[in-house]
Amino acid sequence: MSKAGGRGLLLARRLYTSRTLGLALGLLCVGVAMYPLDPAPWVWGLMIFNGVLWPHVAYQWTCRSRAPFRAEHRNLLVDAFLGGVWVAAMQFNPLPSAATLAMMAMNNVAIGGLRFMLFGAVAQILGIAIGYGVFAPAFIPETSQLQLYACLPLLCLYPLALGWICFRQANTLGRHKRELLALSRTDSLTGLLNHGAWKDQLDIEYQRCKRQHRGGAIALIDIDHFKAINDTHGHVAGDRVLRQLSRMLRQNLRATDVAGRYGGDEFCLILPDLALDHAASAMEALRDRFATLDDAQSPALSVSLSIGLAAWKPSCADATQWLDEADRALYEAKSTGRNRVICSGDHKPRQEVFDPV
Template identity: 55%
Template sequence: MDNRSGKGLSFVKRIYLPRIIGLGIGLLSVAAAVAPLSPPIWIWCALLFNGLLWPHLAYQWAKRSTAPFQAEQRNLLLDSLMGGFWTAAMHFNPLPTVTVLSMMTMNNVAAGGRRMVAQGLVAQLVGMLLASLLLGTGLQLDATPLQIYACLPMLTLYPLALGWVCYRLAIKLAEHKRRLSALSQTDSLTGLLNHGAWKDMLLLKFQACLQQQAPAVIALIDIDHFKTINDTFGHVVGDCVLRQLSAELQRNLREGDQAGRYGGDEFCVILPGTSEEQACQAMERLRERVASYRNPQLPHLRISLSIGLSAFHPGLESPEHWLDQADKALYSAKRQGRDQINFAHGEVTALKLAYPD
């Protein structure tokens, strides 16, 4: 929170505009209340400083601090102290006093909750005591029409400004929450769904297929001899191969298809609304695109894929059963010599033969 370029500085910026508006229109309320008391000239100078110059001074003070968040909390306590000072200076005129103190308390609630409210209350009492020592005590219970009208901008415009700042903050927090949610579901290396997020998606698709009796196919994809690639060319190249495959998946799959990194060098895809033939064609295009990849700096690097496919059918007991069938098809493809596609049902279909290079 105290980082100069982090949340502390953003907190300072959020307070700046409400303070300008609040102290600027609060100046009218206080001026209308102290004018009948014929205060000394220094009170008018202090009032003008507090209402017009202090917001900008406070902003620069906190902005240039090594701990902006703490500096802004200090500024808020000074606001409370000055608010208490002005309530005593205007002899606790009811309407301006309630207006000023309630706006200060609203600031403290929004900025720091219960603890900040308690500290602000102490600062207000200190400000009242200071004004009483300098100006004497008094009690003015009658409010003039001018004082009432002078309080109206504070009672209307300032809550509107503070509400707008809170609304903007809520929008930002919601956006950050969406981003964090997306990051928690994304594999950092490939940008695809991670293992857990893809398994959650598989459960949803399985339930949808059961309810709607809709076709769907899942694919498990394994990079052949990936360990050899890592051992021969290094893990940096291995990571590049993983990113290359994820990029091909994102380019070649439809918008509704869900691709994820299942773990290590295994990838997984849900193909909703897809027949077995369509799934075979899509995966064969992927296999051919990956096989044709060449890196000019690594002419000996070759990439091939083994792919296991499993179509949804009512006899599947669970998403895990569905996935297990695709896993068996994948290992069947690997046992048959790799670089091919196999379906989960009884016939061992090597689509490398159906779609020759």
């Protein structure tokens, strides 16, 4: 089914409830207004069809249509047209007529905005004209007390129901928007933040460090010889390695740390309020743990990590400069033998074993 078709069926389901309630309440309002006029039996039959059967006919008509969205808009215009007919049939009785026209206009503007409300108004005017020609009504300037009470359910309950439907729709749309936003910021393979989302967090952390004069560190992590892993063991094995590393990061880092996939086989970490030596200890623990990775589907698989670390410094002009320092440290770790942790400004590889964080 096309996207428009799916939207049309969703609209039809949503309107089925409101149309059933609204037309049932409208039948009470119109019926009480018509009763003193002693209408012909066929008029009562048309009223009952419109108030009781039409919601079900309209729903089935839409469901069987090749273009459900357009079909439901057509049904709304039919609602507006018949509303205009009943206004003329009630001899323009003020309160029932105003209630009928206003409730349908409210429904149309809620569904299609001002433009569709204007289309509905045209349909109402056409219905009034047809009704005038059929019923040749006189004008009734007063609404009786019974007719007033008959209009109250339509005036009170239908707006409440329509408001509840609109609230549920807005709530659903808000949830979908939050889910889409989360997906747009998440790497699909690892479940970590993607490149752009992580860099946004890095900018926030840089500003926090600068504002509060509190330190922190960032780490860039590279899986050594990852291309060789893909070439030797296959890309499926390579994906398993990426997911394993992301799982280790989520399991062993603090709740305040921010992990992301920088791209390809590179990962990135923000370690707030962590001194550089403590950050190096944590990364050594991660490096040692990752080196013991056991892949049951590829027993010969051997992995290691190269990690570059950089602490925040007041001299860093921006987050990019801070990231460049970590990138240079990572480059040095890779160019001096890999499988090691290098801190920015420290040319000695760290290969001691530390307890994990």
